[in-house]
Amino acid sequence: MxxxxxxxxxxxxxxxxxxxxxxxxxxxxxxxxxxxxxxxxxxxASGVINPVTGRRIVQTWMIETILPFAIASYQSFEKKMQVDIFKKATAILLHPSEQMKESFDYRLAHENVYLFKKDAAAMNSFFNTPFGTGAIDECYWIDLxxxxxxxxxxxxxxxxxxxxxxxxxxxxxxxxxxxxxxxxxxxxxxxxxxxxxxxxxxxxxxxAPNKGEALIIKVTGLPTNQIYKSKISIIPWKDDLFWVGSSYEWSFDNEQPTALFKEKMIAALDTYLKLPYEVVDHITGVRPANxxxxxxxxxxxxxxxxxxxxxxxxxxxxxxxxxxxxxxxxxxxxxxxxxxxxxxxxxxxxxx
Ligand SMILES: Cc1cc2nc3c(=O)[nH]c(=O)nc-3n(C[C@H](O)[C@H](O)[C@H](O)COP(=O)(O)OP(=O)(O)OC[C@H]3O[C@@H](n4cnc5c(N)ncnc54)[C@H](O)[C@@H]3O)c2cc1C
CATH class of the missing domain: 3.50.50.60 (FAD/NAD(P)-binding domain)
Incomplete structure (x- = not known):
C-alpha cells in the first residue's frame, strides 16, 4: 500500500x-x-562539545549562538525521552609543552570567556603534569x-x-x-x-573525508566527571571505560584500525597517565569534513x-x-x- x-x-x-x-x-x-x-x-565519536579549538585556543565558529541552542536541545531530548545522556564536564588541559602552556596563559589574559586556571596538584594522583594544567568551562559530554x-x-x-x-x-x-x-x-x-x-x-x-581512530581503555579510579586533554583526549565513555584519541587522517586507504595509531596512544598514555589501564577496544570512523x-x-x-x-x-x-x-x-x-x-x-x- x-x-x-x-x-x-x-x-x-x-x-x-x-x-x-x-x-x-x-x-x-x-x-x-x-x-x-x-x-x-x-x-x-567521543561526544564532546568544546567551545574552544586549536593550538591558539580560540572560540569555535558561531559558538555563542550554537552552544545555548545545543544545550537547550539536548536537555529537551533528555526530558522527552527520560534518558540521561548530557553532562557538563570541565575539560582539564594537561599542557603537553611549554609552548602550549604559554598559549593558554596568553588566551587567559586576552579575550577569554571559557578558560580558567586549575591547580596542577589536583591532578597529581592521576597524571604527570610537567607543564602544569588549565581548564575549559562550558564543555559538555553526550552519550551518543x-x-x-x-x-x-x-x-x-x-x-x-x-x-x-x-x-x-x-x-x-x-x-x-x-x-x-x-x-x-x-x-x-x-x-x-x-x-x-x-x-x-x-x-x-x-x-574532505577525515578518518579518526580511538582506543577504549579501562581505568579504575580516574574521575569520570571530567574530560582530560593533552596531546590526546581521554574522555569518560561508560562505567570505568574511557575513550582515548584521536587521529585526524586526511589520506587513508581503508577504515581499518592501525597498529601505528595504537602504538602512539599507548606511548602517550604511558607518558601522562599514572594509573594502570587496559586497552579493551580500537574503533574507527570517518568524519564528514569538508x-x-x-x-x-x-x-x-x-x-x-x-x-x-x-x-x-x-x-x-x-x-x-x-x-x-x-x-x-x-x-x-x-x-x-x-x-x-x-x-x-x-x-x-x-x-x-
Ligand atoms: C573518532 C571520531 C571522534 C569524534 N569526536 C567528536 C566529538 O567529540 N564531538 C563532535 O562534535 N564530533 C566528533 N566527531 C565528529 C562527529 O562524529 C561527526 O561530525 C558526526 O557524527 C556526523 O554525523 P552525521 O549524522 O552527519 O553522520 P553519521 O554519524 O555518519 O550518520 C550517517 C548515518 O547514515 C546512515 N547511512 C549512510 N548511508 C546510508 C544508506 N545508503 N542507507 C541507509 N542509511 C545510511 C549511517 O548508517 C549513519 O547512521 C568525531 C568523529 C570521529 C570519527
Whole structure:
C-alpha cells in the first residue's frame, strides 16, 4: 500500500536524529531510512562539545549562538525521552609543552570567556603534569550511542523508522516530490554523513573525508566527571571505560584500525597517565569534513525536493541540532540559512 509523509530522511546519525526530533516536535510526518550496518561517525565519536579549538585556543565558529541552542536541545531530548545522556564536564588541559602552556596563559589574559586556571596538584594522583594544567568551562559530554539507540527504539515503536539501505535506484523524482519504494514524500533529506559521496545528488560537494581512530581503555579510579586533554583526549565513555584519541587522517586507504595509531596512544598514555589501564577496544570512523570547515545545509539547486544537512566535520555534536532545525525552518517557514553554511555557496558545482 502506498504511504505518504512530508519528509523522508536518509541516515540516523546525530544529524538525522535531530532532524527527525525537530520534525516530530512540530508534528510533521516523516520516516527515517537508516542502515545500521553502514558505519556511522556518530557511533565512534567521543561526544564532546568544546567551545574552544586549536593550538591558539580560540572560540569555535558561531559558538555563542550554537552552544545555548545545543544545550537547550539536548536537555529537551533528555526530558522527552527520560534518558540521561548530557553532562557538563570541565575539560582539564594537561599542557603537553611549554609552548602550549604559554598559549593558554596568553588566551587567559586576552579575550577569554571559557578558560580558567586549575591547580596542577589536583591532578597529581592521576597524571604527570610537567607543564602544569588549565581548564575549559562550558564543555559538555553526550552519550551518543545511548541517545541514538533510545531514539531509534522510540521511532521503531511509532513506525517512523525503516531499517533499510537507501539506494538512489529506488528513488523517483517527480514535480511535487519523491517516491522511494512504496513511500511518497514532499522531500527527501540526506543526513547520511560521508555516504552522501556514494550517490549522485551531492557527490560534487567538496567533502574532505577525515578518518579518526580511538582506543577504549579501562581505568579504575580516574574521575569520570571530567574530560582530560593533552596531546590526546581521554574522555569518560561508560562505567570505568574511557575513550582515548584521536587521529585526524586526511589520506587513508581503508577504515581499518592501525597498529601505528595504537602504538602512539599507548606511548602517550604511558607518558601522562599514572594509573594502570587496559586497552579493551580500537574503533574507527570517518568524519564528514569538508574543505571550508562549514556544514552543507540546504535544498538541491536543481531539485528542490532533495535536501541535505551534512559536513559537520569534527563538530557534529554542537552543529547538528542548530543546523537541522535551521533547515526545517527554511523549508517550513522560508527562514534564511546561515550564508556560511548554505548550499548556495556551491551553486556552481551542480550541473543541470
Ligand atoms: C573518532 C571520531 C571522534 C569524534 N569526536 C567528536 C566529538 O567529540 N564531538 C563532535 O562534535 N564530533 C566528533 N566527531 C565528529 C562527529 O562524529 C561527526 O561530525 C558526526 O557524527 C556526523 O554525523 P552525521 O549524522 O552527519 O553522520 P553519521 O554519524 O555518519 O550518520 C550517517 C548515518 O547514515 C546512515 N547511512 C549512510 N548511508 C546510508 C544508506 N545508503 N542507507 C541507509 N542509511 C545510511 C549511517 O548508517 C549513519 O547512521 C568525531 C568523529 C570521529 C570519527
Amino acid at each position: 502506498q504511504q505518504k509523509v512530508k519528509y523522508l530522511i536518509v541516515g540516523q546519525g546525530i544529524v538525522g536524529t535531530w532532524m527527525s526530533y525537530f520534525l516530530q516536535e512540530r508534528g510533521i510526518a516523516f520516516r527515517i531510512i537508516n542502515d545500521s550496518q553502514t558505519k556511522s561517525a556518530t557511533s565512534v 550511542n545511548k541517545m541514538l539507540l533510545s531514539w531509534r527504539t522510540q521511532l521503531s515503536v511509532e513506525g517512523n523508522y525503516i531499517e533499510a539501505h537507501f539506494d538512489s535506484k529506488d528513488l523517483t523524482l517527480h514535480e511535487k516530490g519523491v517516491r522511494w519504494r512504496n513511500m511518497d514524500a514532499d522531500k527527501i533529506l540526506f543526513c547520511d554523513g560521508i555516504h552522501s559521496l556514494d550517490h549522485a545528488f551531492f557527490n560534487t560537494l567538496p567533502f 574543505i571550508d570547515r562549514r556544514p552543507f545545509v540546504g535544498l538541491h539547486p536543481n531539485h528542490p525536493q532533495i535536501g541535505i544537512c551534512n559536513g559537520m566535520g569534527t563538530k557534529g555534536c554542537s552543529l547538528a541540532p542548530y543546523f537541522a532545525n535551521q533547515l526545517i525552518e527554511h523549508m517550513e517557514l522560508g527562514a534564511t540559512i546561515e550564508p556560511e553554511a548554505s548550499l548556495n555557496r556551491f551553486k556552481n558545482l551542480f550541473n543541470r
